[in-house]
Amino acid sequence: MVFEASARHLNFSKAAEELSITQPAVSHGIRQLEASLAQLLFVRERRALKLTSHGQRLFASVSGSLTAIADTVDEISGAPQRNVVVVSTSTVMAxxxxxxxxxxxxxxxxxxxxxxRCTDRDPDLTADGIDLHIRIGDGNWPGYETSRLWRETINCICSPEYLQRYGPITLPSDLLEHRLVHYVDAHRYRLGWGEWFRASGISVPLSLPTTLKVNDSLLALRASENGEGISLGTRPVIDRSLASGLTVLAHPNVVTTGRYFYSVSVYNSSRRRHIALFRDWLTEQVRQFDENQLPTKAGDRMDSQEH
Known part of the structure; x- marks a missing residue:
């Protein structure tokens, strides 16, 4: 139990709090286990713990066994099957x-x-009781199972009325003369207008044109739909807005970040039937996603995908 809690939290203090013992007791238990195995299970860094390859193997086995035990206990006791899947993601994705x-x-x-559950930061799945989380990143999150979903691509969008009134926008650099909606996330890295211009080969001035700043990407999307200005959005989040005609591409230039959306869950949690069902359904939805579906011209409407 000491090892499982420590590996799950990657924090001896949190493991001790969960188990109602002291942090030194957790550290001592881990050292004894490592000594008996003659293998290090954790890499101890200044402010973080990481599982070694041996630690990852042991954690996968231990957590899977505990899941199986919990399922068996439920069956023996006649407890009703838990058909609830706790899913977290950003407000705009939801x-x-x-x-x-x-x-x-x-x-x-x-x-x-x-x-x-909508969240403005990436949660601790175990501490927050979350079965599956959809997030953006590199997929390297020790202690979790990950499944790659979509590539992160950044597009610039606006309402058709805005483009008709202030367009056409011929070059990406023309956007420097337009009203830009800025989404700034205080908790997670998100590509902004400065990075978008640089990735497009455009020199970024000291001050970018700004009509509105928001701390939620859903607000940025709604602002563009309402004609407030041009915002950045990522697929497939913006697909519904584009397909409905509420927004159009302000310019067809697309920036890729090298990152991906992932589904993230605690090791072996997908062995539970209801979580596995949701993950399989999510994977099927991803298979139907067409990365090349975007219009090739600014202002063109995107056809909706059939599912």
């Missing part, structure tokens, strides 16, 4: 992509209950 597709999930299992 609103624009996940919620519109939930009726499709009901076709696979109408009894499945989704506990959807």
């Amino acid at each position: 609103n624009e992509w996940l919620l519109p597709r939930l009726p499709l999930l009901r076709e696979h299992d109408p009894t499945l209950i989704i506990d959807l």
Whole structure:
């Protein structure tokens, strides 16, 4: 239990708090285990713990065993099966992509209950009781299982009325003369207008044109739909807005960041039937995503995808 909690949290203090013992007791237990195995299980850095390859193997085995034990206990005791999947993601991902597709999930299992939690930061899945989290990054999160979903691509969008009134926008550099909506995330790195211009080969002035600053990407999307200015958005989050004609591409230039969206869960949690069902459904939705579906011209409407 000491090792499992320590590996799950990657923090001896949090493990001690969960187990109601002292942090030195956790450290001593881990040292004894490592001595008995004659192998290091953790890499101890100044402010963080990381699992070694041996630690990762042991954690996968231990956590899987505990999951199996919990399932068996539920079966023996006659406890009702837990058909709730706790899913967390950003507000814009939940609103624009996940919620519109939930009726499709009901076709696979109408009894499945989704506990959807929107968050402005990447949570501690175990501490927050989350089964699966959708996030952007490099996929390297020790202690978690990850599954790659979509490539992160950044597009500039605006309302059709804005483009008709202030366009056309011929070159990416023309955007420097337009009203830009800036989304600034205080907790996670998100590519902004400065990085977008630099990735497009454009020199960035000391001061960028600004019409509005927001701390939520859903607000940036709504601002562009309402004609406030041009914002940056990533697919597939902006697809519904583009397909409905609420927004269009202000310019067809696309910037790729090298990062991806991932589904993230605690090791072996997908062995539980309801979590595995949700992950399989999510994977199927990703297979239907067409990365090349965007219009090639600014102002053109995107055809909606059939699912």
